[in-house]
C-alpha cells in the first residue's frame with residue numbers, strides 16, 4: 467500500500483478521546499485529571515494498555531513520563547509524537563489528550579498498513595504539563611530534557627501539601643527508566659489551538675513557529691488587618707488594595723507594551739477574607755507572556771518597580787516568588803516548513819502562528835528539531851469544560867501528524 471493514500475481512522479480516534487474523557491469526567495461535561503491524582507493514574511493505565519495492544523514497548527521514567535516505542539528498520543533515536551494527559555481542574559477532552567491519542571492512531575494506521583519506517587517511532591506523554599497541582603508546569607518534559615533535576619522535581623510540594631514523589635509512589639508511576647531516555651530524533655506535537663485565531667480566520671491547520679515566553683510570579687502582601695469602619699483611609703496598610711492596584715496595573719502594562727504582551731492576575735486570596743475587615747494578607751499570581759524576551763523582561767521589571775513603590779507608599783511588605791519562567795522558543799524552521807507543506811499537500815488551509823500557551827514541545831525543542839500542529843478550538847475556548855474541536859479538524863490534524871511523522875522517520 468502506498469503511504470500517499472494512508473489516512474487515520476477518525477471514529478477510532480474519537481472513541482479513544484471519549485473513553486479517556488470518561489476518566490475524571492465532570493458532571494455536565496469536561497474532565498478533571500490533575501497530575502498524579504487517582505484519575506491521572508486511571509488515564510495512564512488506559513493509555514498504556516492501548517500502547518501495549520498496539521505493540522509498543524513502554525518505558526516509564528523516574529518522573530513518570532511514559533514513552534511507547536515502535537521499532538524501525540534501523541535502530542536509533544525515534545521520531546516522537548507526544549503531549550500530556552493531565553488536565554486543569556475544569557478541563558476539556560482535547561487539550562493534551564489529542565496529541566497523545568492521535569499519536570496512537572498514527573501507530574495503529576501504520577500497523578494495519580504493515581508499514582515499517584526506517585527510524586523508530588514513539589508516542590509519549592509527559593507528567594504534570596498543566597502545573598495546576600505542582601509548579602512549574604511542563605515539569606515532566608523539563609526533567610526529560612534536563613532543565614530540572616529529577617530530585618528537585620520529586621521534592622516539589624503541590625497545592626495539597628504532598629510531594630510529586632509521594633504521589634508517583636502512591637499511584638505506582640515512579641518508573642525506573644532514566645529521565646531523558648530515549649534520545650529523540652525529532653518531536654511533533656498535535657494540539658488544539660486553545661485560542662480563537664484559526665477559527666476566526668477559517669483556517670484548519672496552524673503551523674506553529676514557536677511559543678511565547680512565560681513568567682509566573684506569586685506575590686505575597688503583608689499589611690495590617692483592622693476595622694473597616696473605624697480605620698481612616700490614610701492610616702491603612704491594606705493588602706487587598708495592593709492586589710487590586712496590581713490587577714489594574716498589569717492590564718494597562720500589557721496594553722501599553724503592545725505587540726504580543728498579555729498579563730493576567732488569575733488567582734487571589736485574602737486573609738482573613740471578611741466583609742468588614744481590611745485584609746491583612748493578599749496572595750496573588752501574575753502571569754506575563756510575550757514572544758519577545760526583551761519585552762517580557764521589561765514587563766517583569768516594570769511590575770517589580772510598581773510593587774516596590776507600592777510597598778513604600780502603603781507601608782506594607784511585599785515579597786515575590788517566581789513560580790515558572792520560560793523564555794520564548796522558536797521552533798526549527800525546517801520543521802515548521804514541513805508541517806506547512808504537508809498540510810497544503812493534503813488540501814488543508816494553513817497559516818503560521820505562535821503559540822500563546824506553554825507546551826511540552828517548547829521543552830523538547832531544546833534537544834531536538836520540534837514542531838507543533840494546531841487545530842481550531844471552537845470559540846477559542848480551552849481550560850474549560852466546554853472545550854471542543856470539530857471532528858473534521860481533528861481528522862485533518864491527525865493526518866498532518868501521520869504524514870509528518872512518516873516523512874521524518876524515513877528522511878535521510
Ligand SMILES: [Zn+2]
Pocket residue numbers: 550561562595657
Ligand atoms: Zn495542553
